[in-house]
Structure formats: C-alpha cells, structure tokens
Amino acid sequence: MKALQITAYGAPLxxxxxxxxxxxxxxxxVRVTHCGMCHSDVHLHSGNFVIGDGQLQSIAGNHTLPFTLGHEIEGVVEEIGPDAExxxxxxxxxxxxxxPWIGCGHCPACLRGEEQLCDTPAALGVQKAGGYAEFVLVPEGxxxxxxxxxxxxxxGMLMCSGLTAYAALQRMRLAGSMEPWLLIGAGGLxxxxxxxxxxxxxAAPYVAxxxxxxxxxxxxAGAAAAFAPSPDALKAAREAVGGFAAALDFVGTAETVGIAMNFLRKGGAAVVMGLYGGLYTMPVIRLPLRQLRLEGSCTGTLAQARDLVDLVRRANIRxxxxxxxxxxxxxxALDDLAARRVVGRVLLEV
Ligand SMILES: [Zn+2]
Ligand SMILES: [Zn+2]
Known part of the structure; x- marks a missing residue:
C-alpha cells in the first residue's frame, strides 16, 4: 500500500x-478515504514540542522511524480479525x-473511560501508525x-479538532463558567x-x-465579534462585557495565555488547547485574589467522540x-500548515 511517512524528522515526508x-x-x-491534517502533526514531524526560551522537548521516543502520521482518520471497514467484534x-x-486516542485499557484513566489520558498510550498517528496511508490497523472495533x-x-476531522473543542466546551458549561467567552485563534480548532x-x-464568542x-x-461561523488581539481592541472587548467568564486559547503561546488570563473576570477560567508553546509567568497572587483557573484540555473520550458525531449529525453542523x-x-500541505498558509483544515484524500 502507499503511505506518506516521516523517514527523518524535519525532512520532507x-x-x-x-x-x-x-x-x-x-x-x-480500515481502508482510509480521508485524513485530516492537524497542527500537532507539524510538531510530530519536527520531532519536538516547543517548551519556550529556545528549549525543545523531544517527542522522537514516541515511535520509531519510518512513521505514519495522521490521527483524523476516516475510512471504510475493509477486513476484521478472527476475534474482532x-x-x-x-x-x-x-x-x-x-x-485515535487509544489507551492501554487497564490503567485507572482507561478504566474510567478516559483513554486519552492514558500514561502508556497507543494513539493512532502518534505512537502507532496513523491515517496518512491507504490502510490503518485499529486494535478493536x-x-x-x-x-x-x-x-x-x-x-475523521472531528476526532481531534472537533473533539478537543467539544470536550472543553462541555466541561466549561458543566462548571457554569462559560459566558461571555473569549476565543483566541480561529484556525481549524x-x-x-x-x-x-x-x-x-x-453564547457566540468574542474572537481574537x-x-x-x-x-x-x-x-x-457565527462569532459575536472578531478583532486583532491588539491591547486596545482587547480592552474595548473586556469593557463591553465586563471581563470574560472563560477564555479558550487555541494557540497556546505565552502571549495568548497572557491574553486569556488578563481578560478574565473574577472567578473566570482560561483553558489552553493550542500547542505552539512558550514560557508563561504571572503574579501568583492573582489566582487566589481573583479566584482564577488556568487549565489544559486535550482531545476527549471515546464516549464524547460518539456524542459529538451525533450532535454534528443532529444539528447539521457543516x-x-x-x-x-x-x-x-x-x-x-504540511509545509503550508507549518507556515500558517491554511485557513480552516487540510483534508488529505487517499
Ligand atoms: Zn490533532
Ligand atoms: Zn491506560
């Protein structure tokens, strides 16, 4: 079969x-028909995540080369093993x-259905061969x-960008701290x-x-307002709403986390999903005095993935x-994504 593989980190696939x-x-x-291209593929392809201050965290130990990326997989069930259900x-x-966020199946996270938080994961396109290929092997039906x-x-595209957004929105809503909200970074996620x-x-978000x-x-897509993240525009937005109850950061740099934290109202929460990286510092006293939360969110559970597909079908979300x-x-296409030349999502057709 044909596959598009990393043969050397940073070199063309x-x-x-x-x-x-x-x-x-x-x-x-599964015979792959489509695979979404995610910004984390850019990091996986480089072999590193950016920690900040010029430091990198190697992710090369995740898998051996050559390796097939791709975790937003869609395809047709082609063949099953003798014991498959x-x-x-x-x-x-x-x-x-x-x-794709497959775990070991027996650790505490996996047993409570949060395989995406497994410490010894076997995620497709991260640890195991993914969907940049004609076929992908899935461990269970x-x-x-x-x-x-x-x-x-x-x-397929819902399994990463859609699922990450859905799980974070659902958690914030359950916590009762969702509106008004600021959304930072209007890429695919x-x-x-x-x-x-x-x-x-x-409510519709304010978008920076x-x-x-x-x-x-x-x-x-239905934003309440969208502006460049200049200090003046952000200040105007904060004054218009009296501070944000939640700020969802889909970029994840020190600068964007700073924006998220600085524009919260008391009791507000910032959720970081972006993976650009950086080092963020802040006066710790603000956390208790303003009762702020800063948390991360990454993909979601298998049950949430099913719910999300149902919701998208029911609400006819394009x-x-x-x-x-x-x-x-x-x-x-990966080069274009790395250079931020893409609006929305890249979808590979296999
Ligand atoms: Zn992804
Ligand atoms: Zn596990």
Whole structure:
C-alpha cells in the first residue's frame, strides 16, 4: 500500500510503498478515504514540542522511524480479525471515523473511560501508525464511529479538532463558567468551537485572531465579534462585557495565555488547547485574589467522540473550511500548515 511517512524528522515526508498491515485477533483494518491534517502533526514531524526560551522537548521516543502520521482518520471497514467484534450496525464496508486516542485499557484513566489520558498510550498517528496511508490497523472495533449523514472526511476531522473543542466546551458549561467567552485563534480548532457552541446553545464568542482571513471565517461561523488581539481592541472587548467568564486559547503561546488570563473576570477560567508553546509567568497572587483557573484540555473520550458525531449529525453542523489535498501531496500541505498558509483544515484524500 502507499503511505506518506516521516523517514527523518524535519525532512520532507516520503510517499512510498510499504507492506499492507495484516489483521489478527480483535483488530480491524480500515481502508482510509480521508485524513485530516492537524497542527500537532507539524510538531510530530519536527520531532519536538516547543517548551519556550529556545528549549525543545523531544517527542522522537514516541515511535520509531519510518512513521505514519495522521490521527483524523476516516475510512471504510475493509477486513476484521478472527476475534474482532464490530459495533452493532457497522458491517464490513461501513464508512466510519476512527477514534485515535487509544489507551492501554487497564490503567485507572482507561478504566474510567478516559483513554486519552492514558500514561502508556497507543494513539493512532502518534505512537502507532496513523491515517496518512491507504490502510490503518485499529486494535478493536469499538473505536469505529459510523459517519453516515456527515460530509466525506468530516467524521475523521472531528476526532481531534472537533473533539478537543467539544470536550472543553462541555466541561466549561458543566462548571457554569462559560459566558461571555473569549476565543483566541480561529484556525481549524477555533472555528469548530464556534460552530459547536452554537449547536450546544452557548453564547457566540468574542474572537481574537491576528489574521484577517481567520477573522472573516470566524464571523461567518457565527462569532459575536472578531478583532486583532491588539491591547486596545482587547480592552474595548473586556469593557463591553465586563471581563470574560472563560477564555479558550487555541494557540497556546505565552502571549495568548497572557491574553486569556488578563481578560478574565473574577472567578473566570482560561483553558489552553493550542500547542505552539512558550514560557508563561504571572503574579501568583492573582489566582487566589481573583479566584482564577488556568487549565489544559486535550482531545476527549471515546464516549464524547460518539456524542459529538451525533450532535454534528443532529444539528447539521457543516465542516470548517477545508483545503483538499491528495495524499501524495501531503508533504507540501504540511509545509503550508507549518507556515500558517491554511485557513480552516487540510483534508488529505487517499
Ligand atoms: Zn490533532
Ligand atoms: Zn491506560
């Protein structure tokens, strides 16, 4: 089969022929039709996450090279192992999104259904071969979520950007600290969050993004207002609403976390989902005096992924703007993503 692989960190991805995986035991083989390209793929491809102050954290130990990226996988159930069980109503040939945040199955996080928090994960496209290929091996049928009723590729894209946004919005709503809210960074994740918030009956967010195209896309998706994150514009927004109850940061630099924390009202919470990295400092006394929270959020559970696909189908939420690229052109597409030349999401067609 054809696969697009990291053969050396930072070097162009290699599109070449590799052996097609053989199914065994409870495994399921999915023929990939679409795979979303995520900004974390840029980091995984470089071999590092940025910690800040010029320091990098190597992620090369996650897997061995050559390695196949891709965790926003959609495809068709092609073949199953002798002991595999497919979910009810998912026969061979069903088009499915694949939940990629697979854990060990027996640690405390996995046992309470939070496989995405497993300490020894086997996530597709991070530790295990992912969806930048014609086929992907899935360890069990329960990770398949039928994509019926959704645009081709949409269910796959929901598994990372959509799921991260959905899980954070759901948690903030349950905590009762959601409105009014500030959204920082209207890329693929941020735009998903705006559309989902609408379907979840949450208020429209105020959006801060330096890019004119991103701001236009945010307004089109239903933002209350969108502005460049200049001190004046932020101050005006804060005065208009009396400070934000929540700030969702889909960029994750020291600067954007600073914006999120500085524009909260008392009792507010900042949630960081972006992975750009940096070192953030603040006067600690602000946390107790203003009773602020600063927390992180990363993807979501398998149950949330199923709920999200249901919600998107029920509310007829359209996908964020998509740039379609062929798998063979994936290396150039990853360069475009790294250089921030993409509005919305890159969707690889296999
Ligand atoms: Zn991702
Ligand atoms: Zn586990």
């Amino acid at each position: 290699t599109y070449h022929e590799v052996p097609r995986p053989a199914v065994a035991g409870r495994q399921v083989l 497919l979910p009810p109503g998912v026969p061979l040939g069903t088009r499915c999104g694949v939940y 329960r990770y398949l979520i039928p994509a019926e009723g959704l645009a081709p590729g949409h269910a 941020g735009l998903s969050a705006i559309l989902l918030a609408r379907a979840m009956d949450l 993004d330096p890019g004119e195209g991103a701001r236009a896309a945010a307004m089109e 996908p964020v703007p998509v740039q379609r690229r062929k798998l063979a052109e994936g290396s150039a």
